Structures are given as structure tokens and as C-alpha cells.
Amino acid sequence: MLAGLAAALVLAIIAGVAFGAVPISPGEVVGAIAHALGGGERTLSDAVVLDLRLPRVLLAALVGAALALAGVLYQALFRNPLADPYILGVSSGAGLGATVAMMALGTSYMMRAIGVPLGAFAGAGLTMLLVVRLASRRGRLDPTSLLLAGMAVSYILSALTSFLLVLDREQMSGVVFWMMGGLQNRSWEHVASLGVMFAIGSIAPALYHRELDLMLLGDERAGQLGVSVERFKTLALASASLVVAGAVSVSGLIGFIGLMTPHMVRLALGPRHRLLLPASVLAGAIVLVVADLFARVVLAPVEIPVGIVTALAGGPFFLWILLRKERTR
Amino acid sequence: MSASVPSSVPAGTLEYVGASIGYGARTIVRDASFAVAPGEFVGLVGPNGAGKSTLLRAITGGATVSAGDITFGGASLVRMPERERARIVGVVPQTQLATFSFTARAYVEMGRHAHLGRLAAPGPADAAIVDEVMERTDTARLAAEPVDELSGGDLQRLTLAQALAQQPQVLLLDEPTSHLDLNHALQVLELVRALADGGLAVVGVFHDLGLAARYADRISIVAGGGVTLPAPPASALDAQVVSDVFGVRAVVRTDPVTGSVAVTPIVRGADLAPAVSGPRIGLVCGSGAGAGLMRRLALAGHPLYAGVLNRGDIDHAVAAAVGAGMAELPAFGEVDETVAAEVRAGYAECACVVVCETPFGGANLPNLQAALDSGRPLVLVGEMDGERDFAHGRARVLWDRALERGAVRVDTEADVSGVLGRCGGVEA
Numbered sequence: 001m002l003a004g005l006a007a008a009l010v011l012a013i014i015a016g017v018a019f020g021a022v023p024i025s026p027g028e029v030v031g032a033i034a035h036a037l038g039g040g041e042r043t044l045s046d047a048v049v050l051d052l053r054l055p056r057v058l059l060a061a062l063v064g065a066a067l068a069l070a071g072v073l074y075q076a077l078f079r080n081p082l083a084d085p086y087i088l089g090v091s092s093g094a095g096l097g098a099t100v101a102m103m104a105l106g107t108s109y110m111m112r113a114i115g116v117p118l119g120a121f122a123g124a125g126l127t128m129l130l131v132v133r134l135a136s137r138r139g140r141l142d143p144t145s146l147l148l149a150g151m152a153v154s155y156i157l158s159a160l161t162s163f164l165l166v167l168d169r170e171q172m173s174g175v176v177f178w179m180m181g182g183l184q185n186r187s188w189e190h191v192a193s194l195g196v197m198f199a200i201g202s203i204a205p206a207l208y209h210r211e212l213d214l215m216l217l218g219d220e221r222a223g224q225l226g227v228s229v230e231r232f233k234t235l236a237l238a239s240a241s242l243v244v245a246g247a248v249s250v251s252g253l254i255g256f257i258g259l260m261t262p263h264m265v266r267l268a269l270g271p272r273h274r275l276l277l278p279a280s281v282l283a284g285a286i287v288l289v290v291a292d293l294f295a296r297v298v299l300a301p302v303e304i305p306v307g308i309v310t311a312l313a314g315g316p317f318f319l320w321i322l323l324r325k326e327r328t329r
Numbered sequence: 330m331s332a333s334v335p336s337s338v339p340a341g342t343l344e345y346v347g348a349s350i351g352y353g354a355r356t357i358v359r360d361a362s363f364a365v366a367p368g369e370f371v372g373l374v375g376p377n378g379a380g381k382s383t384l385l386r387a388i389t390g391g392a393t394v395s396a397g398d399i400t401f402g403g404a405s406l407v408r409m410p411e412r413e414r415a416r417i418v419g420v421v422p423q424t425q426l427a428t429f430s431f432t433a434r435a436y437v438e439m440g441r442h443a444h445l446g447r448l449a450a451p452g453p454a455d456a457a458i459v460d461e462v463m464e465r466t467d468t469a470r471l472a473a474e475p476v477d478e479l480s481g482g483d484l485q486r487l488t489l490a491q492a493l494a495q496q497p498q499v500l501l502l503d504e505p506t507s508h509l510d511l512n513h514a515l516q517v518l519e520l521v522r523a524l525a526d527g528g529l530a531v532v533g534v535f536h537d538l539g540l541a542a543r544y545a546d547r548i549s550i551v552a553g554g555g556v557t558l559p560a561p562p563a564s565a566l567d568a569q570v571v572s573d574v575f576g577v578r579a580v581v582r583t584d585p586v587t588g589s590v591a592v593t594p595i596v597r598g599a600d601l602a603p604a605v606s607g608p609r610i611g612l613v614c615g616s617g618a619g620a621g622l623m624r625r626l627a628l629a630g631h632p633l634y635a636g637v638l639n640r641g642d643i644d645h646a647v648a649a650a651v652g653a654g655m656a657e658l659p660a661f662g663e664v665d666e667t668v669a670a671e672v673r674a675g676y677a678e679c680a681c682v683v684v685c686e687t688p689f690g691g692a693n694l695p696n697l698q699a700a701l702d703s704g705r706p707l708v709l710v711g712e713m714d715g716e717r718d719f720a721h722g723r724a725r726v727l728w729d730r731a732l733e734r735g736a737v738r739v740d741t742e743a744d745v746s747g748v749l750g751r752c753g754g755v756e757a
Contacts, residue, residue, distance in 0.1 A: 079426070079429075210442055210445070211442075213431070213435075214439055214442060216431075217425065217439070218425075220389070220422070224419075224420045224422070225415055225439055225442050225443065225491070226411050226412040226414070226415030226416070226443030226495075227412075227442070228410065228411045228412070266429075270430065270431070270432075271431055272431065274450075
């Protein structure tokens, strides 16, 4: 199953690189990658593939993987199939943090490369704390309150971000486009930055997949069965915040990937995280690579921000789960 | 019954050491001190909200221990890391979430978590343990079913299996049979009994006093912010305790079939409160024939007098429960002239006397005689035929004499209240 998903991801990446303003055959794509790895002579199509298309497509895959990973973590920790970094407001928090960092740190490249992800991480973490605090009543986390608090906080933080952007007109157009969720003009630096954050954020979930299963039984039961609940929650939420911060700082607000992919994978493969985690990560990567491809070709040569594509697909999906859940209640 | 002394506690003993337990700043149970040895099953009973579940939840961090400690073999369970504790203590909570569709087998396997290494997957030894506990809890056939589609009873047994998969030395059960049918309830309790006999220290919260008495070695009563020292069911539970703790007047006796304490609730004490509001009614009863009527008349506020009753007779227990006056005799005791006079005087104070549909023999015939001699209006229930008269026709003679003197006869107990008005201003 995982091998199948991995193969599908490779095909999606090749397709993502091949399509575009200058069509490139799948053979040329593979050739370009081989040249880059083997150090052969570079052709024009190699340059298009290696400098423009491949970083963008790999970034889409990483962003999708990161958001899906965060979605799996939130859904397990909050025992809520509707939890997702976008809906919980964490993405908006990361966006505000990244914006503040961008404005405060000026144009120095190094400062931005480190400062923006850090700002996004701080924004994501603080937002998570705030939303959990708002949705808790006497130590209990109400699932509906969690979603409502997340959405309300998300609106407020997005409005704050917009407000900051109005103050700083010079940067406005670029950042607004980034906020909508776009993957244009991304380079290998972005891939590296997110890659590192994703790698760090994956460690705990990979090691603690059984704890995630147990968390679905409730905090108290998980504790009875041997999970150090508070410590684990902190670790898992920090991991989720880290990968969300990484994704948001390179690609802005892309919604619903973290909601849709774990949900679909769970329906197909069941709730055990040993399988659900890697499968969701792969599926998230595939979905975003395909969504980005769609965003590039549907109105070519005009590109739609990929966040719009995912929201158009994800919004109805959210409603479908919500209504289905209400009906089975 | 003696207070536990730490030095004499055998290894593997669960002990509450002056533990005060609650939620946040609110203390629910103060100074709980008792020990549960390996091989022992202690039942906790008490009214809702008294802190039975809280006592259990304190062990696994669901409630706060603000003073004292709860220990296992001398080590604090309260401060123990969760993983280590989960290898000692298994819990079956009152209810369990099943919102995600794990298979029953995967669900039970989660009980192995605390025994598995960080990177290790469950191995053949773990699989064997899971198989065994599912077999013992009669859940093996559910293995492939998703837990979110199972009944509450199946889920409860799977949760027990999950707790057993922890291979605990202490088992905590919070109303382990609340979702179970009678068959499965007995099956689960027999299993728990066997586990205790096999060396586990078991603490179970019960609402059913009879089940607690039947399966637990000792019973503690949790009420009024405290917990009593565990005592054998026969001494921990009596009618006075049931009345004090639950506010229910009950018949507490030894069940002749199971040999354990059986509790039959008669009336809520609160319902009896406005008592002594009607005229006194006498009853000639015995063998349970007066139980229903006594209960009804007591609830209606009538003071009652029930004549001579032998200890061990159901009507004796019911009369005691509703506070009826009577002359007590030991089981199979005989009525002498002194007692007969006392009973006659007792009936004489009543507005009228109801002769219940009881069989008559040498032991309770004096009641009928006394009722007749008291001169009070009589209400006779049913017919006096050979099936009721075991006194060689003497009951028949008294019955006919009563009718001659104007006694009212009704067919069934249900008709009694309709005719009480006729005997001297009694409002039923």
C-alpha cells in the first residue's frame, strides 16, 4: 500500500514537472534528474526542469506532506476528524508570525531565511495554545468549541495580517499573493528550509505512532494504558506547529489538505497510525502536486494560487463530513 | 477488622495511605486508608457522587491526591511514570469512547503498549496474550469487528480484555457490569473472581449491592466524604447501613440459593418521612402475604401493627423496614399467653385489622385469635379454604366467627383500601 502511494507520488512529480508553459517529455524529466545526479552535460530543458519546475513540484509535495502530517496529529490529539491546521487557526497564526518577521527583519536574505520560519513557528505555537485555551471548559476540550474558536481566531489573525500589509504598501502585492497560498517563484532554498523543518517535525510522530492510536481513546484512558499524556501532547503539538510553520512560511495559507487527506486515508486504511501516518503524508504530497499542476494549467498562462484550488475542493469536503457526522449522531 | 499497618503489608498490596482525593481544590473523599492484598477482591459501594469512581481514578491521575498517597508494594502509584504504572495497574472505566473504528483485536492489543519497546512492534508473545484475554472475556469472535459498531456490552468486555492484556497486578473496575446483560455480567464477575483467586488485587465499584456481596471478599462503604475499612459483606451490609447510607429501607438477608447477602429495597426513607399521618392499621400476616400491603399503607402514612412475626419470615423483615410495630419471636418460636396478650393489646390500638391472604398454622393462628379478641373491625382478604388452613380447621372456625361479627370480606389485597373507610373513619 505504501509502496503504491510512493510510486504514485513519483509519477505525480514527473507529471508535475513535465506540464507547463514549455512542455517537457517525461523522458526529459528523468534525464534532467539523471544529469543533475550524474553530472552530465546540461541542456535547456534540464535548466527548466532543475531550476524552475522541480523545486516547485518538490515544494508542493513537501507542503502537502507537512499539512497532512499536521492534520493527522491534530485529528488524533483532539479526537476530531474535522481538525486541520487551517481550520484550527494555526496556519493563520503562522502566517501572521511570518509576516511580522518579514516586516521586522527587512530584506537581509539570511535574516529572512531563518527569521521567517521562526516567526511562523512562534505564531503557530501561540495560536494553538490560545485556541485550546479558548475551547477548554474546566479542563475539558469541547470539539465544537475547538472548531469555532479556531475559525474565529483564524479570521482575527488573518485580518491582523492584512492590516499589517496595508501599513507596508511596498510589500503588499507579493505578500498578499503568498497569503492566498501560492507556489510561484519558489527555489531550492525554500525546499531545503521546509525539508529540514518537516524532517525534524516527523521524528516524534514516527516514533510515537502507537501513542497517537491510544490518544483516540481519550486522555484519561491513554494515561491508564501508559502514555505520558501531557508530555506527549506538548511534543506532538510542537511537531505539528513546526511543520505547519514550515509549510506556511514557504507557501502561505493552503487549506483543507490536512483535513481531506487523513480523512480519506483513514476511510481506506483504518485508524492505526503506523499505516495512517506515512500513507497520509504520501497522499498529502500527491494531492498538492496534482492541485498545483491543476492551478498552473487550467487558466494557462495565468496561474491560480493553489490555495484557491484546495479551498474550492476542500470546503465542500468539510461540509460533507460535517453533515455526515450530524446525521449519524 | 484492623487498621492496616504498612510493615505487615505483603508485597503486591495496593494501599490507600491517608489519601484525600478530589478534583482541583474540591476534596471528595478524605483520609482514605485501606489495603487490598493480592488475591483479594474489595467492593466499593455507596450513593452516587460519594466518590467511589474518584477513589479509583486517583490511582491513574484522573483525580488529584491532595494528601496522603496510594501505593503498590510501598511505591507511590500517584507519582509513578504512566508507563511503569500501566504495567502494574489495569483499569476498566465506567464508559469508554469508541469514536474511531479500530478492530476489536487492535483495541485489545493497545493494552500491550506499556510492555512494548519504543520501536518494537507487538510480537508473537504479545499476540498470544491478546488471544488469551479475548478468549477469557468471550470476545474472540469479535476480533475483526470495528469497535465503533459494537454494543456497549461488547465494548465493556473488550475494555476488560484490554486491561487484562496489560498483565496487571492490580485490577480496578468501575461498574464493570453496567452495560452487561445478566449472563455476561455473571460471566465477567466470575472471571474477575477467578483473577482475584489467581493473585490479583481487585477493587470494584458496584451499584448492585447483591453482586458486590456475592463476588467481593470485603466491602467498603464510600459515603459522606469517607470510606469505611473493608469488611466481609455480611458485616458491612445490614439494613441499618443500607438505610443510613442510601436512605432506603431494605430487607437484608442471606440468600438461601447463593448463600451471600441479598438486599431487597422496600421503600425510600424519604417517601416514609411524612408518616404517622393516618390511623393505625393492624395486619394479620406472615410468609410475605402482608409485605405488599404493609409497604403501601406505610407510604400512605399509616402507622402499622403486624402482630407476632418470626425472625426469618419475610413479613418480619418488611415490617422492620417500614417501622411497623410487632411482637418478635425467634424462628419457629411459639406464642405463649404473655405474647398473646401483648398482641391483643397491639391490635386493640388499631382503627381496624386486615387479615392478609396468609396461610394459617400453629405459629400465626394466635394473631388471628388476637385480632378477633381485640374487638376491632376486621377486613378479611380472600377465601379461607383448605389451602390456607393448616391448623386443622381452627383457622376456619375463627374466620367464620369474624364474618358473623360483621367483618368485611374482600377478594384481593387490591380491594382493601376501598373498604378501609368503613372501619372507623380510616381514609385510605
